[in-house]
Amino acid sequence: MSHDWYSLDELAQQLGRDRREIEKLVQRGRIPGRKIGGEWQFHPTEVTHWLEQEMREYTDRELVVVEQTHRSHEVRESEPVASLLRLEAVQVPLEARTKRSVLEGLVEAAGRTWQIWQPAVLLNAVQEREAVMSTAFENGVAIPHPRNPLPEALGESIIAFGRTLSGIPFGGPNRGLTDLFFLVLCRDSRTHLQVLARLGRMIQQPQFLDDLRAAEDSQAAYQIICDADRSLPR
Structure with missing residues (x-):
């Protein structure tokens, strides 16, 4: 498989979907691609950005497919979020009242793992991603992340979590206001997409967000997140 471009068959394999279905979506302009030498070709980065947006509307079943087709060696298959989240990277409450201070606080929390080598670079990348389009959902959750992986800026893939005292713009x-923040910093696109899919499934679970908002401290929030990750069926 080419490292630079996917063919139509390779893209269908990557997405875990039927080739004919993918071809129809491409022809309708729903998936970014271009014809090179008469054959459809797809750039992995463009596909990743497209899939990020599509997943916001996916059902649990559709998110499971994304998880399964983007399995990464960096995470445990049964609990991909818990394997990248550490207690020291959880901040409840997160003392922040603006978007910038939220992102600064999350990068600082992630830095307590000693895996953040270039915090300024990561912060700038996350801010640039937010400038393109907000990562906030309508349920008060946001999942900020860089637009592209930055493996040179961190030692291991990391998730940080913070909950502000009240919702902020x-x-x-x-x-809508946002008060629950999952910062996702991954070293490669496969891990990134697997984690986003898993988080998407978690925030769809009944009681999960209510339990997070009721957590008394960082330890309690950390346990709620890990338990929710482990309880999801494959």
Whole structure:
């Protein structure tokens, strides 16, 4: 498989979907691609960005497919979020009242793992991603992350979590406020997509967000996240 471009068959394999279905979506302009020498070709980075946005509307079953087709050696298959989240990277409450201070606080929390080698670079990358389009959902959750992996800026892939004392403007749909933040810093796109899919499944679970908002401290929030990750069926 080419490291630079996917063919139509390779893209269908990567997405875990039928080739004919993918071809129809491409022809309708739903998936970014271009014809080179008469054959459809797809750039992995463009596919990743497209899939990020598509996953926001995916059902649990569809997110499971993304998880299964983007398995990474960096995470445990049964608990990909818990394997990248450490207690020292959880901050409850997160003392922040603006979007910038939230991102600064999350990068600082991630830095307590000693795996952040270039915090300024990562912070800038996350801010640039937010400037393109907010990572906030309508349920008060945001999942900030760099637009592209930055393996030279961190030792291992890391997730950090923070909950602010009250909701803040973060660019959510219909100007909704956001108070739950998962910072995702991955060294490669496969890990990134697997983690995003898993988090997408977790925030769809009944009681998960309510339990996080009721957590008294960082330890309690950490345990809630890990338990929710482990309880999801494969």
